[in-house]
Amino acid sequence: MTRTVEVTELALRDGHQSLLATRMAMEDMVPICEDIDQAGYWSVECWGGATYDSCIRFLNEDPWERLRTFRKLLPNSRLQMLLRGQNLLGYRHYEDTVVDRFVEKSAENGMDVFRVFDALNDVRNIKRALEAVRRTGKHAEATICYTTSPLHSVDMFVDMAEQLCEAGCDSICIKDMAALLRPQPAYDLVKGIKQRCGEDTVVHVHVHSTTGVTLVSLMKAIEAGADIVDTCISSMSLGPGHNPTEALVEMLPGTGYETRLDKDRLRKIKKYFAGIRPRYAEFASNILGVETDIFDSQIPGGMISNMESQLKQQGAADRVEEVMAEVPRVREAAGFPPLVTPSSQIVGTQAVLNVLMGPFKVLTAEFADLMLGYYGETQGDRDPKLIEAASKQAKKEPITCRPADMLKPEWDQLRTNALELEGCNGTDEDVLTYAMFPKVAPKFFVDRANGPKNLGKSPESQTEPSAVSASGGGKSIT
Amino acid sequence: MTRTVEVTELALRDGHQSLLATRMAMEDMVPICEDIDQAGYWSVECWGGATYDSCIRFLNEDPWERLRTFRKLLPNSRLQMLLRGQNLLGYRHYEDTVVDRFVEKSAENGMDVFRVFDALNDVRNIKRALEAVRRTGKHAEATICYTTSPLHSVDMFVDMAEQLCEAGCDSICIKDMAALLRPQPAYDLVKGIKQRCGEDTVVHVHVHSTTGVTLVSLMKAIEAGADIVDTCISSMSLGPGHNPTEALVEMLPGTGYETRLDKDRLRKIKKYFAGIRPRYAEFASNILGVETDIFDSQIPGGMISNMESQLKQQGAADRVEEVMAEVPRVREAAGFPPLVTPSSQIVGTQAVLNVLMGPFKVLTAEFADLMLGYYGETQGDRDPKLIEAASKQAKKEPITCRPADMLKPEWDQLRTNALELEGCNGTDEDVLTYAMFPKVAPKFFVDRANGPKNLGKSPESQTEPSAVSASGGGKSIT
Numbered sequence A, B: 001m002t003r004t005v006e007v008t009e010l011a012l013r014d015g016h017q018s019l020l021a022t023r024m025a026m027e028d029m030v031p032i033c034e035d036i037d038q039a040g041y042w043s044v045e046c047w048g049g050a051t052y053d054s055c056i057r058f059l060n061e062d063p064w065e066r067l068r069t070f071r072k073l074l075p076n077s078r079l080q081m082l083l084r085g086q087n088l089l090g091y092r093h094y095e096d097t098v099v100d101r102f103v104e105k106s107a108e109n110g111m112d113v114f115r116v117f118d119a120l121n122d123v124r125n126i127k128r129a130l131e132a133v134r135r136t137g138k139h140a141e142a143t144i145c146y147t148t149s150p151l152h153s154v155d156m157f158v159d160m161a162e163q164l165c166e167a168g169c170d171s172i173c174i175k176d177m178a179a180l181l182r183p184q185p186a187y188d189l190v191k192g193i194k195q196r197c198g199e200d201t202v203v204h205v206h207v208h209s210t211t212g213v214t215l216v217s218l219m220k221a222i223e224a225g226a227d228i229v230d231t232c233i234s235s236m237s238l239g240p241g242h243n244p245t246e247a248l249v250e251m252l253p254g255t256g257y258e259t260r261l262d263k264d265r266l267r268k269i270k271k272y273f274a275g276i277r278p279r280y281a282e283f284a285s286n287i288l289g290v291e292t293d294i295f296d297s298q299i300p301g302g303m304i305s306n307m308e309s310q311l312k313q314q315g316a317a318d319r320v321e322e323v324m325a326e327v328p329r330v331r332e333a334a335g336f337p338p339l340v341t342p343s344s345q346i347v348g349t350q351a352v353l354n355v356l357m358g359p360f361k362v363l364t365a366e367f368a369d370l371m372l373g374y375y376g377e378t379q380g381d382r383d384p385k386l387i388e389a390a391s392k393q394a395k396k397e398p399i400t401c402r403p404a405d406m407l408k409p410e411w412d413q414l415r416t417n418a419l420e421l422e423g424c425n426g427t428d429e430d431v432l433t434y435a436m437f438p439k440v441a442p443k444f445f446v447d448r449a450n451g452p453k454n455l456g457k458s459p460e461s462q463t464e465p466s467a468v469s470a471s472g473g474g475k476s477i478t
């Protein structure tokens, strides 16, 4: 008896986000959509994460138009997105009705599967979005951000899975953005979730390939009963990206598991992206091989390059190793948050400051908020002395409630502000763009009519690869 | 109870052979030997394969001096080499006493572990070398070349393992040069060998990483009881090379298996080669990602680039795909040989000719010899009509005996010829150099006094990568 393992293709979102700084233009994805649509994937991740930001900041592309185009070009596929819970795709907490509105609009424009996570694994920050998804009748996937620390254990993650099931979801995602999920914990975690939450709980496994061990972890996760796994077509895979889809397909014969993917379609998709990827060499990650030091530092690849660029700006490029050693200390002080957008940036920047100015001499506003509970509850205890210092510096008290509970209804104000902007088309979609990126949206609304920019260049006309993070918003870790 | 899995490090031989066309100068390996020696490897592969050829053809380096240097710099390590059975490190069969002499001299100069294989898996071509190794008291490792075909099965390879054990050996190597060994067959094969030949039979697994699935295969091989596995330090890994040593180490925690490698040493070795590898960019393989099409064509990566360069020389660069489709037909006609040096070159060149001139209109001399049994017995039946055509063309009869049985004692003649060459130092080692490379040795003997050439260049002074096979002997597949 052979069991079918379902597959999510990541090329259209996390693949180019991880390898090409999310710069791929819609134009370069359109021609291959038919093959992707016919290849037999369970879902096609193509939206959310850093793509929304990148669309309006770099590509002059309306993200909602991108979504509608995918909907049209992938009629047989489940479209999937990554959603940062109460942060939506922005960098602050939004009041609940904004969350509801975003989910409704995404569903209306064609989204099918919402993978919802919170950077601190605070289930309260995920719940509202899950409920909103369920009201639309779409697939609500609740996410565990996997990390390792003296605190974290398989049991702790299984407990979290149980809370997520109780909160109501259609599947559980184990999300391993830094490639820290080793084979045995992968097995134990999937097994543990199935035992605790029921064998029919759908478990979806998302791993990156940075450390080189996670295809083995996928094998073990499958043996433990994982239902769906995430991979990326080979020509858009490896390094800080993901395991190659074709390698997943080819490792299974004889094992009692199989995918239902069409190898001829995969070959076409591979060939297509092999032609596209070199056009974005300028934005390419400079981590290409395998990096196992991550097991000691827990620092995802993209985070290292962000910190490097911050150090460079301060004329302290030679202090990277000190900063990497500082990260675990900052994490401990902050209750061992997983390192994923935005906690990765908050912890990374604080580690840089600690090395340059002395340990916690200066706190960033964001780190102070993290210590004071304004991002939510951390899984570990936070350093009481630093909470006090943060409170003094930020002139606010620590909170223990759900951060969004502090917010007043804000939709009408957001709508009013957005509509005042030149070029705003008055739709709820535009209001959401403004809500999430108030600094970038005004320029985007004005420039939108000029149409999308394709930042790809023919390989012959490439200049030297430049530091990606120098060109703007830094790298998202998801 | 945790079982220790032993590891062979490949960086000093197969690593740079697979990734940098065997061009690494001894000078670039010397500084890291101490760390390699102290890292806890079971053995360090550092000699044989294509390194001998490369030393005298490209590097003006005496291969025996290289061996003695490794012996000095790796006092605590087992030195390991790859030996092509009755072909030694050359491209024809040698009479038995030449084989004996080569093995004796290698042992005398410091070799510990002899991995002996035959490209056709003809055990008769491996036996003499194994016996010679055993007489020296060194480790005789007998090799199964893994391949896939309609003919090959796990059982067939287990049968071969049994023959090898009966022939007398200290360990069995499963050698997967094209990365075709999937996880389940890896498990079944190791298990099968242990069951048939005894649980205490030492099984050593060598896989390449080209298809992206073989780290999973190593996991399964280990679960089935594999004793030793081959990997390459991460900065010299992946693509047509091997799985990263650090990834092997890091995938094991919790599984009940562990290595005894020192992670700090591995970090140093990684860092060191990360600095060296870019100096050889000119010789770098252009296959870097994962190539799963190999499962259909069974063509190892290096073989494709050889065929491409042959086609280019004939102005037919656009016919690569036809040639790739032709390879399985040529293989079938020739009794499904594994594709490894020299069968990979023989089959590849014949496939090119078939596409350019029509199927088997012209046979190369080597393909004719293969069909007539002059390389040994193939595991499948050969096409009788082509045997007849080969016999006519080559004006010789097919043979069924061991090819070396046709040879008369030749050592004295080889010695006489070698000693006549300018610069020959009169040692048996020099005679062996002449015996294996009669066309290259004369020039090498003359130039030797000028000392080794280092073909590495600072990354800044690199020119465009050139086709490796254009610069000489083509790529060896081992």
Ligand SMILES: [Co+2]
Residues within 6 Å of the ligand: A014, A176, A177, A206, A208, A478
């Ligand atoms: Co991701």
Ligand SMILES: [Co+2]
Residues within 6 Å of the ligand: B014, B176, B177, B206, B208, B478
């Ligand atoms: Co090899």
